[in-house]
Amino acid sequence: MMNKSMRLFGAVAMGAALFLSQAGAEAAEKDAAAVEASFHTPTCVLMKFSDDTRFKALESNERFSDLVMEKLLESGKVRLQVQTPINKDVEDMLYNERSQEFIDAKRAIESGDLSAVFEGQAFSDETANTFSTAEQGQIITPSLTGRIGKENEAEYLIHGTIVELGKGAWEDMDFKMGMQVGATVLNNIPGLGIFGSIASMAMQNSHKNDEGFGVVADMRIIRAADGKVVWNKRASVRSKKTKNIGISIYSKDSAELNETDYVKALEKAAGTLVGDMVKDINEHRLSL
Amino acid sequence: MRIKKWIAAAALGALALCLPFDTASAGKLDAYRNMLVAHNYTISYENITPPERIHNRDVVDMTYSFGRIPTPQNYAQKSYSGMIVAQGEKRYVEVNYGGESRISLRQADKTFSFKGIAKKDKVEYKGMNGGKEVTALKFHPENELLYGESFGTSEVSRLLGAMLPASSIPAGLPVYQYVGAGNLGNGLSYEDYRASSSAGLEAIRYYFDGTKLVRIASASYDRDEKGNLVGHKCILKIKDFSAVPDASKLALPENLKVVDHSQQDKGKKKHGFGF
Numbered sequence: 252m253m254n255k256s257m258r259l260f261g262a263v264a265m266g267a268a269l270f271l272s273q274a275g276a277e278a279a280e281k282d283a284a285a286v287e288a289s290f291h292t293p294t295c296v297l298m299k300f301s302d303d304t305r306f307k308a309l310e311s312n313e314r315f316s317d318l319v320m321e322k323l324l325e326s327g328k329v330r331l332q333v334q335t336p337i338n339k340d341v342e343d344m345l346y347n348e349r350s351q352e353f354i355d356a357k358r359a360i361e362s363g364d365l366s367a368v369f370e371g372q373a374f375s376d377e378t379a380n381t382f383s384t385a386e387q388g389q390i391i392t393p394s395l396t397g398r399i400g401k402e403n404e405a406e407y408l409i410h411g412t413i414v415e416l417g418k419g420a421w422e423d424m425d426f427k428m429g430m431q432v433g434a435t436v437l438n439n440i441p442g443l444g445i446f447g448s449i450a451s452m453a454m455q456n457s458h459k460n461d462e463g464f465g466v467v468a469d470m471r472i473i474r475a476a477d478g479k480v481v482w483n484k485r486a487s488v489r490s491k492k493t494k495n496i497g498i499s500i501y502s503k504d505s506a507e508l509n510e511t512d513y514v515k516a517l518e519k520a521a522g523t524l525v526g527d528m529v530k531d532i533n534e535h536r537l538s539l
Numbered sequence: 540m541r542i543k544k545w546i547a548a549a550a551l552g553a554l555a556l557c558l559p560f561d562t563a564s565a566g567k568l569d570a571y572r573n574m575l576v577a578h579n580y581t582i583s584y585e586n587i588t589p590p591e592r593i594h595n596r597d598v599v600d601m602t603y604s605f606g607r608i609p610t611p612q613n614y615a616q617k618s619y620s621g622m623i624v625a626q627g628e629k630r631y632v633e634v635n636y637g638g639e640s641r642i643s644l645r646q647a648d649k650t651f652s653f654k655g656i657a658k659k660d661k662v663e664y665k666g667m668n669g670g671k672e673v674t675a676l677k678f679h680p681e682n683e684l685l686y687g688e689s690f691g692t693s694e695v696s697r698l699l700g701a702m703l704p705a706s707s708i709p710a711g712l713p714v715y716q717y718v719g720a721g722n723l724g725n726g727l728s729y730e731d732y733r734a735s736s737s738a739g740l741e742a743i744r745y746y747f748d749g750t751k752l753v754r755i756a757s758a759s760y761d762r763d764e765k766g767n768l769v770g771h772k773c774i775l776k777i778k779d780f781s782a783v784p785d786a787s788k789l790a791l792p793e794n795l796k797v798v799d800h801s802q803q804d805k806g807k808k809k810h811g812f813g814f
Contacts, residue, residue, distance in 0.1 A: 303592045303616070346767070353770040357760045360742045363718060365731045368758050369744045370723070374772060376587055384589045384616045414592065415612045467612055487613050 293539035295329040296405040297336045300468070301383055304416045312413055313338075315468065315517050319411065322525035328532050329539070332405045341382050341410055348395045349373075383412040385471060385480045393478035400475020407481075407539060411470035411524065414485070418464055463491035464516035470524040472539070482537050486523040490516035567720075567747050568730050572702050574782050578625045582690075582699070583779040585620040588772055590694055592616050607693045608634050608641050621691045623699075626784035633788075634691045643689075644791060649675045649799075651791060664792040673791070675799040687712055694773050698755050701732060701743055712736075715743060727753070752780050 297320050302312035316336040323329055352373060359367040372378060379385035399408055437443065437451040465488070472482040490512060531537035574580040592615045610619075614636035624631040630645040633655070640655040640662075653673045655662040666673045683689070687709050690696045700708070701715040708714050713734035720730045726748070733742045739761030746754035755775040763769050791797065 346769070349770070350768070353760060353768050356758060356770060357740060357768065360733065360740060360758065360760075365718060365733075365742050365744060366721070368742065369729075369756055374756060374758070374774070376774065380588060380772060381591060384591060386589070386618065412616070414615050417612075467615070469616075485613075485617075 292328070292330045293407055294332050294405045295323075295407045295409050295472075296332050296399065296403040297323065298341050298399075298408055298410040299336045299338050300411045300413060301340070301342055302413050303383055304413055306416055309416075311416055311517065314514070315411075315413055315521060318518050318521035319409075319470070319525060322521050323409070326525055326529050328529050329407070329409075332403045337399075337403070344399075345382060345392060345395060348392050379480070382410055382471075383414075383469070385473075385483070387471075387480050387483040389480050391473060391478045391480065393476070396473055396475050396478040405475055408473040408475055409470065410473065411468055413466065413468045415465070415467035418462070463489055464513050465489045466516050466520040468520045468524060470528070472528070472537075481539070482528065482531065484524060484527045484531075486520045486527070488516065488520045488523055490519050567728070567750055568702060568745055568752075570750070571752055571780055572704065574780070575699065575703055576707065577782075578627055578630070579782055579784060580623070580625055581779060581781050581783060581785045582623045582777070583621070584695065585618070585776045585778065586692070586695065586773065587618050587776060588774045589616045589618045590692075590773070591771075607689055607696060608632065608643060608691050610634075610692070611636065611639065611641065614639070619692075620778075621695060622785075622788070623690050624785045624788045626786065626789055629789045631785075631788040632689065632691050644789070645678055646789070646791075648678045650678050651675055651795075651797070653792070653795060664795055666795065671794060671796050672798050673795045675797050685709055694757075695775065698743060698757055698773065698775060701734070702745075713738065713741065715741075718742070752777050 297316065300312040300316045300319070302310075304311070313336075320331070320334075320336055323331060324334075356368045356371075356373070359365070368374065377388065377390050379389040379391050382391060385391050396408055400406065435451070437447050440447055443450075467485065467487045469483065469485050471480050471484075473479065474481050528537065532539070617636060619637075620635045622631070622633045622635070628645070628647050630643075632643045634641050635655075638657050640657075642653050642655060642664075644651045644653075651673050652667055653664055654667060655664050665671065687696065687700050688703075690699045700712075705714045713736040715732035715734040718731040718733045720728065722728045723746075728747045730745045730747075731742060732745075733740075735741075739759055741757060741759035743755065743757045745752060746756070754777060755773075757773045759771050759773075760768055761771075
């Protein structure tokens with residue numbers, strides 16, 4: 252009787268041990284898969300940025316694309332399948348993909364069959380008109396994005412637009428505010444008398460004018476398989492340098508803007524866009 | 540007996556065909572057309588199809604841009620919402636880009652342009668130069684006679700202006716002809732309009748939920764500088780279109796101080812995009 256109980260107990264214990272080891276192996280496999288997923292670096296290809304400004308002759312988009320490529324490589328957050336931007340005009344490619352659709356739609360409208368146009372896929376809320384106007388959640392012609400992704404073995408396309416580029420001059424309001432606060436303090440320090448008033452007036456009349464280049468640029472990440480824009484951000488930056496500064500009898504003018512300042516502005520914009528992308532990835536607002 | 544039943548069924552079927560079922564008719568847009576003509580309405584919309592940016596290297600068409608509220612640089616190629624309120628000679632036109640809006644207010648023979656900056660739950664109004672002053676300019680009715688009524692941006696002005704009767708559309712601008720109407724499987728009905736001009740071909744579909752206008756979609760086709768046929772689409776989601784003007788919008792915000800240039804103005808615009 253005792254032997255039978257012991258044998259029964261042994262069998263149960265062995266079964267439990269087998270079950271637990273199996274469950275443990277499955278859990279270990281799942282953990283490994285989760286770790287692998289968290290370390291998955293998405294494969295991407297950078298398309299040359301579009302230039303929607305008046306200054307196409309400057310070819311800012313080519314320089315900007317190179318700067319963005321550098322920042323992406325430095326970030327380590329994406330695996331770029333091609334080490335240079337793809338030098339093709341994506342808007343032209345999109346047009347060619349859709350040109351027959353435009354011809355068919357125009358014919359349909361002329362013949363009176365408007366439902367063929369308005370109730371078609373191209374008119375859904377999710378379908379973007381162009382790359383440059385595509386917003387997050389919208390879809391850009393999947394046949395085109397899928398083809399580019401397949402040709403380059405990339406899961407995502409990165410593209411952007413230089414929306415605005417300009418030279419400007421503006422007063423440094425922070426400097427002015429600081430001077431006004433200082434002037435108020437000087438005016439109220441007991442014992443300074445007339446000297447305090449003179450110094451206060453000098454500070455109040457101070458000014459600092461900056462000039463520089465401004466850049467407004469978009470960057471978007473498009474999932475190649477279905478053409479969906481999964482991320483889209485805009486950077487609006489200024490790269491300034493002091494044009495002139497005047498405090499009382501002291502004044503100084505700086506040199507004119509030059510190409511270095513222009514490149515600095517582009518670099519700042521590229522850094523801002525890639526920095527925003529990295530931040531969103533790190534904070535799990537962007538999952539690739 | 541069976542024959543009598545068949546006759547009764549046939550008679551019932553014939554009667555059913557004559558009953559006024561809910562079919563789309565050209566009359567649904569008339570109510571909205573009348574509101575626009577009477578200048579008595581509140582319209583609120585969202586444009587979910589941001590337009591491509593217009594560059595100054597393109598041919599500038601005065602009819603395209605005159606009196607329209609220009610897009611701030613930071614919001615180029617972004618979707619936007621807007622509101623238009625009219626009551627007689629007063630008109631409020633707002634284009635809202637989320638954090639910032641551009642507003643034009645007409646009161647009788649004066650127009651004011653200012654902006655609204657969203658801060659937490661309220662809106663702070665400022666003059667176009669960022670200060671508290673707003674310039675009063677003279678309203679020029681002849682501009683609307685030449686270039687059409689402005690409802691904010693060029694696209695919105697075109698789509699809402701297309702609803703106006705031919706007699707209200709300035710010479711040279713396209714007049715949209717009724718094409719047809721119908722019902723859709725999702726319960727909506729529609730009315731279609733079409734215009735063809737030197738500027739290209741455009742069709743507009745107005746969608747109704749019952750008699751309520753809920754959406755306007757436009758498909759336009761023209762040639763680019765290379766002669767290629769290019770298509771554009773525009774979709775407005777209509778949030779409100781009623782004959783009750785929102786009177787709170789027709790007064791200037793209290794914090795703004797008016798600088799009156801309306802008597803000095805001789806066709807020169809200052810800090811505004813007037814009419």
